[in-house]
Amino acid sequence: MPLPSNATKPLVLVFPCAHTTNYQRCLVIAQHLRPFFEMRFIHTDQQAHLVYQQGFETFNGNFFPLLHYLIEEKLPGVHETNPELMFLEQVEILETLQPALIIGDNDYTLSMAAEFTGIPIISVMNGYQSPYFANRSIFHSQFRNYEPFCRIREKYGLREKNSIQEELEGDLNWICDLPELFPQKELPYHYELIGPLIEVPRPSKATGIEKLSSFKKNILIDLDDTKPVNWLEVLDTITCQGYNLTVRATNQNPKLLHLRRTSSCINSAHLFAKADLLVCNTEGLLYEALFYGLPVIFKCQFAYQERIIEALEYWQIGTSWSHTTSTVKKTFDYWISNKRSDMHRTLQYKLKASLNSLGSKLLQSITLHFPYLDRLSVPVSK
Structure with a gap:
């Protein structure tokens, strides 16, 4: 009220x-x-x-x-x-x-x-x-x-x-x-x-994180799921290849349900400390990812978002999804290996x-x- x-x-x-x-x-x-x-x-x-x-x-x-x-x-x-x-x-x-x-x-x-x-x-x-x-x-x-x-x-x-x-x-x-x-x-x-207009991230209790395999890398997926998400179907092929997938989405989009068998949430703040990579089609979590030193793979929805990808690639902290479709696992592994890079640390200092x-x-x-x-x-x- x-x-x-x-x-x-x-x-x-x-x-x-x-x-x-x-x-x-x-x-x-x-x-x-x-x-x-x-x-x-x-x-x-x-x-x-x-x-x-x-x-x-x-x-x-x-x-x-x-x-x-x-x-x-x-x-x-x-x-x-x-x-x-x-x-x-x-x-x-x-x-x-x-x-x-x-x-x-x-x-x-x-x-x-x-x-x-x-x-x-x-x-x-x-x-x-x-x-x-x-x-x-x-x-x-x-x-x-x-x-x-x-x-x-x-x-x-x-x-x-x-x-x-x-x-x-x-x-x-x-x-x-x-x-x-x-x-x-x-x-x-x-x-x-x-x-940036974000709340200073604070540690919080991890709810449901225990369901994720500790032997796999954690990929956080942040979606504006009012848009087509067919591009995510390729992730079906890698869910058992060394990755935990966690979807942050608010709508019950049927095309997302196959991904939610791993974990899903609306408030994902507690997942950042354990995440290794962010995949997104909205800029909502970009600075949170930067705060934790996470690389970002970004899927464009609108032409203006090309500016976001240009910034990610200039600073070598992420790339466009369009560069990953044919070699998803290889690309994921490359960017996960660049987590908390020197570039991340430079921008983290500015952000804080x-x-x-x-x-x-x-x-x-x-x-x-x-x-x-x-x-x-x-x-x-x-």
Whole structure:
């Protein structure tokens, strides 16, 4: 059940894209801001339990299914009515709840709603989504149809923008990656590198780990199992060849059930210390893997994820699944032998330093850019 409202703190509404990864990283932000703000999250049936487990409230909205028109490469181009409906519902939410501040994570209409209502917005983005990303841009054919947004901006008297990438921008923009993995050009005042948004991993009791053979290497598989997983069928041939397979997936996808005969879980934090390799098709656990020195084999779902593979291969801490299909066992063995490499240790040092200063970076950033939030009392480190 939602918690009672705390009227003594300024209200912040959080609008993550409706994926577990986006909710989890926004929850990390909310944990750090909790002492100073009342944090509420947009409700989705799939992610609400994560919000309630952390002790936060939700608010209702009905526009999340429309997000797929903006981010799915294989669906038709953006339909004007869909982003307009999203925009109008967000405006209604903001005018009803009157937050002091809003935080968006990969929400392509929220900046329009924020501008229309005059409410300041912080945008959370990956390093490869930044317009100042030092390598080539991700915004090409899958985001090709910007015209509907132009018409919405013209219709409602909003200032002109020129691209979907600009729609992701807020009054303040937090880049939540290590610059070593996703380097940036010189950033303007309203862009800040805050680093990865993960909780500092802590040892926890291993539940079910005793079922895994101690004589086999442990492969952790992290899936957005709403997507096709036929590519995993090749793992059937190696489950008895020296590997334990543990699937982290939340949906009951029939194509995953054959893998779950080894072990399956939703919360896999306790498995990292014993894992030897991460196989994934979502970036949700990349930094957790880095924290423990695990190599990563990544399966692309979208073109923008090519930037992730480029970073893994540049630092020699992982590779693409497309390089492994014909020689899975050989590739697995090669990367397992590179666990906790010198490259891992270099990035681990950067990651731990970033996590240790995350809370102070978030609070100082807000007080610097939004000083009129005079109820907020934040100690500023020198």
